[in-house]
Amino acid sequence: xxxxxxxxxxxxxxxxxxxxxxxxxxxxxxxxxxxxxxxxxxxxxxxxxxxxxxxxxxxxxxxxxxxxxxxxxxxxxxxxxxxxxxxxxxxxxxxxxxxxxxxxxxxxxxxxxxxxxxxxxxxxxxxxxxxxxxxxxxxxxxxxxxxxxxxxxxxxxxxxxxxxxxxxxxxxxxxxxxxxxxxxxxxxxxxxxxxxxxxxxxxxxxxxxxxxxxxxxxxxxxxxxxxxxxxxxxxxxxxxxxxxxxxxxxxxxxxxxxxxxxxxxxxxxxxxxxxxxxxxxx
Amino acid sequence: xxxxxxxxxxxxxxxxxxxxxxxxxxxxxxxxxxxxxxxxxxxxxxxxxxxxxxxxxxxxxxxxxxxxxxxxxxxxxxxxxxxxxxxxxxxxxxxxxxxxxxxxxxxxxxxxxxxxxxxxxxxxxxxxxxxxxxxxxxxxxxxxxxxxxxxxxxxxxxxxxxxxxxxxxxxxxxxxxxxxxxxxxxxxxxxxxxxxxxxxxxxxxxxxxxxxxxxxxxxxxxxxxxxxxxxxxxxxxxxxxxxxxxxxxxxxxxxxxxxxxxxxxxxxxxxxxxxxxxxxxxxxxxxxxxxxxxxxxxxxxxxxxxxxxxxxxxxxxxxxxxxxxxxxxxxxxxxxxxxxxxxxxxxxxxxxxxxxxxxxxxxxxxxxxxxxxxxxxxxxxxxxxxxxxxxxxxxxxxxxxxxxxxxxxxxxxxxxx
Numbered sequence: 148x149x150x151x152x153x154x155x156x157x158x159x160x161x162x163x164x165x166x167x168x169x170x171x172x173x174x175x176x177x178x179x180x181x182x183x184x185x186x187x188x189x190x191x192x193x194x195x196x197x198x199x200x201x202x203x204x205x206x207x208x209x210x211x212x213x214x215x216x217x218x219x220x221x222x223x224x225x226x227x228x229x230x231x232x233x234x235x236x237x238x239x240x241x242x243x244x245x246x247x248x249x250x251x252x253x254x255x256x257x258x259x260x261x262x263x264x265x266x267x268x269x270x271x272x273x274x275x276x277x278x279x280x281x282x283x284x285x286x287x288x289x290x291x292x293x294x295x296x297x298x299x300x301x302x303x304x305x306x307x308x309x310x311x312x313x314x315x316x317x318x319x320x321x322x323x324x325x326x327x328x329x330x331x332x333x334x335x336x337x338x339x340x341x342x343x344x345x346x347x348x349x350x351x352x353x354x355x356x357x358x359x360x361x362x363x364x365x366x367x368x369x370x371x372x373x374x375x376x377x378x379x380x381x382x383x384x385x386x387x388x389x390x391x392x393x394x395x396x397x398x399x400x401x402x403x404x405x406x407x408x409x410x411x412x413x414x415x416x417x418x419x420x421x422x423x424x425x426x427x428x429x
Numbered sequence: 430x431x432x433x434x435x436x437x438x439x440x441x442x443x444x445x446x447x448x449x450x451x452x453x454x455x456x457x458x459x460x461x462x463x464x465x466x467x468x469x470x471x472x473x474x475x476x477x478x479x480x481x482x483x484x485x486x487x488x489x490x491x492x493x494x495x496x497x498x499x500x501x502x503x504x505x506x507x508x509x510x511x512x513x514x515x516x517x518x519x520x521x522x523x524x525x526x527x528x529x530x531x532x533x534x535x536x537x538x539x540x541x542x543x544x545x546x547x548x549x550x551x552x553x554x555x556x557x558x559x560x561x562x563x564x565x566x567x568x569x570x571x572x573x574x575x576x577x578x579x580x581x582x583x584x585x586x587x588x589x590x591x592x593x594x595x596x597x598x599x600x601x602x603x604x605x606x607x608x609x610x611x612x613x614x615x616x617x618x619x620x621x622x623x624x625x626x627x628x629x630x631x632x633x634x635x636x637x638x639x640x641x642x643x644x645x646x647x648x649x650x651x652x653x654x655x656x657x658x659x660x661x662x663x664x665x666x667x668x669x670x671x672x673x674x675x676x677x678x679x680x681x682x683x684x685x686x687x688x689x690x691x692x693x694x695x696x697x698x699x700x701x702x703x704x705x706x707x708x709x710x711x712x713x714x715x716x717x718x719x720x721x722x723x724x725x726x727x728x729x730x731x732x733x734x735x736x737x738x739x740x741x742x743x744x745x746x747x748x749x750x751x752x753x754x755x756x757x758x759x760x761x762x763x764x765x766x767x768x769x770x771x772x773x774x775x776x777x778x779x780x781x782x783x784x785x786x787x788x789x790x791x792x793x794x795x796x797x798x799x800x801x802x803x804x805x806x807x808x809x810x811x812x813x814x815x816x817x818x819x820x821x822x823x824x825x826x827x828x829x830x831x832x833x834x835x836x837x838x839x840x841x842x843x844x845x846x
Contacts, residue, residue, distance in 0.1 A: 150528070150529065150530065151526065151527070151528050152516070152526070152527040152528075152531070153524060153525070153526050153527075154513065154514070154516055154519065154520065154524065154525040154526075154527065155519070155520070155523075155524045155525075156519055156520055156521055156522060156523075157519070172556055172561060172562050173556045173557065176552060176553055176556040176562075177553075177556075180542055180545065180549075180553055183544075183545060183549065184542060184544045184545065187544045187585075188544075253540075255539065255540060256539065256540045256557060257517075258517065259517065259533075259535045259536045259539045259540075260515070260517065260533060260535070260539050260540070260557055260558065261515055261516035261517055261533070262557070262559070423518070423519040424518075424519065426512070426517050426518045427442065427518055
């Protein structure tokens with residue numbers, strides 16, 4: 148049977164989602180494009196994905212650990228904890244900025260050919276994901292180092308790692324999607340995104356432990372701090388990586404999960420509503 | 430059964446006439462306006478929005494296997510129509526029903542990435558156009574051979590010549606196998622040899638019974654390729670029917686070229702307090718039944734301007750520019766000892782000189798052969814149609830000029846074989 152398509156104002160294709168799932172090849176090839184292009188004409192190539200988080204960790208350890216003297220929970224190797232924070236934060240921040248630019252940076256495609264537009268933001272996260280995986284490989288030698296140094300052992304909680312990775316993906320996708328739609332019409336958001344990321348870097352427990360915040364539990368802003376979905380993700384990520392030494396923080400996990408789900412669902416709906424008009428504003 | 434059914438399609442755009450920033454409404458205006466309306470006060474008219482219907486009430490049917498040419502002058506809404514049909518933009522009103530897999534080719538090499546190699550780009554572009562990776566693999570060798578880039582497969586396309594780039598783009602598109610193919614002006618690029626190949630390939634496609642929608646300025650190509658044509662003018666569909674009929678009945682009658690631009694008072698005329706342009710007029714010498722300027726037509730360009738400078742040595746210079754903005758040549762008048770008042774003159778372009786295409790003239794009034802007193806860009810725009818006579822080749826005639834010089838060819842000696 149031949150497929151029948153009806154084109155009308157404001158009509159959401161009934162088979163949008165099946166079309167979306169059928170476009171997996173396009174998804175992979177766009178992701179592959181972004182990844183291949185990323186380190187073209189560099190000498191170090193993919194090694195950059197390790198070098199950057201290591202250098203960031205070093206400087207953060209110096210500034211927050213040595214100068215500011217912020218402590219982690221007893222038994223937690225601080226460099227490992229900061230490195231974990233930097234990895235997951237970089238994944239979130241890179242993905243957020245990739246997703247928010249995904250429509251604009253592919254405007255040549257959007258204005259010349261049809262495909263489910265949602266492919267662009269979903270596949271643009273893959274670059275950050277590969278970066279993350281490469282950086283993450285360094286965790287293994289770090290584990291060995293701390294095992295010999297202070298008898299540190301990871302534990303069963305590691306199996307929950309994909310959960311927090313998934314949450315980070317969804318968070319960057321949800322917020323980024325909203326920014327991507329707004330970016331098409333208002334380039335103000337191109338200016339805003341780097342600022343959000345810079346701001347979030349300090350507002351989230353990337354370089355410090357949220358233990359340092361918990362002592363302010365009686366302050367009025369404490370619940371607000373926990374409303375930040377990234378706090379829950381970073382806390383949880385540390386919990387899985389650092390075994391029993393970093394406690395699980397329900398106070399930040401629950402709001403994080405709820406907010407991420409709400410943002411993802413509403414931003415996808417928002418995107419679907421606007422996507423047919425992208426080309427008129429881009 | 431109809432492959433495409435277009436019912437009362439309309440597409441509206443708003444043209445922003447912004448007072449402050451020039452561009453479309455920024456976030457600030459939108460936020461301020463919506464806040465003001467939230468608090469009950471009327472938003473200030475900071476921007477004037479003008480409605481513009483790029484398409485209005487367009488309806489037609491395309492039967493399975495039809496090869497439809499969409500013709501019309503610049504700005505007639507052809508490209509907007511293709512964009513609606515290929516689902517790139519949605520119509521403001523009306524509805525289109527499409528039966529079958531559709532592929533649109535609005536540009537050669539859509540989504541090519543400069544940093545990627547030819548090989549990588551074949552897979553990327555194929556996927557973007559809707560081909561499966563297995564299909565691309567299957568046609569890979571044919572694509573490479575068709576484009577003639579065997580040696581450069583693993584070179585980034587940023588190092589390709591523009592010709593190679595275009596050939597590769599078309600080669601991929603030519604191996605698409607959709608039920609409905611939408612093509613926009615692809616023939617406008619590439620060298621003659623390649624264009625012949627493209628037309629041949631498109632004929633193959635149409636012979637295999639697939640439905641084709643083809644937009645082109647090249648009437649000869651439309652005529653040879655399409656069995657039906659839709660004629661559009663100012664966003665409206667004027668007629669649909671057999672190709673030859675549509676072209677002779679409509680295309681030749683509507684002349685978009687404005688042959689004269691005139692300003693009646695110096696106050697309204699473009700210029701400054703030294704000179705102001707009054708009139709630019711094109712006077713083609715049309716032969717017999719001809720209604721439009723074609724490559725054979727001699728054109729006289731007449732100008733008038735007001736001079737307000739005493740005892741000035743003035744001359745007028747005209748740049749003839751192609752649609753891409755390149756200046757093809759510059760003509761300068763002799764110098765005149767001018768006094769305040771009206772100055773007129775004219776220049777004649779012979780026939781068989783400019784190639785077919787759209788041209789603009791930039792006028793420049795020069796003092797003492799050195800100082801530009803005033804220059805007016807795009808003072809007038811005109812189109813030159815193609816004329817081939819006996820030539821049975823339909824690709825775009827290459828070059829900016831198209832002279833007709835005496836040319837001889839003879840059989841100097843005959844050898845019996």
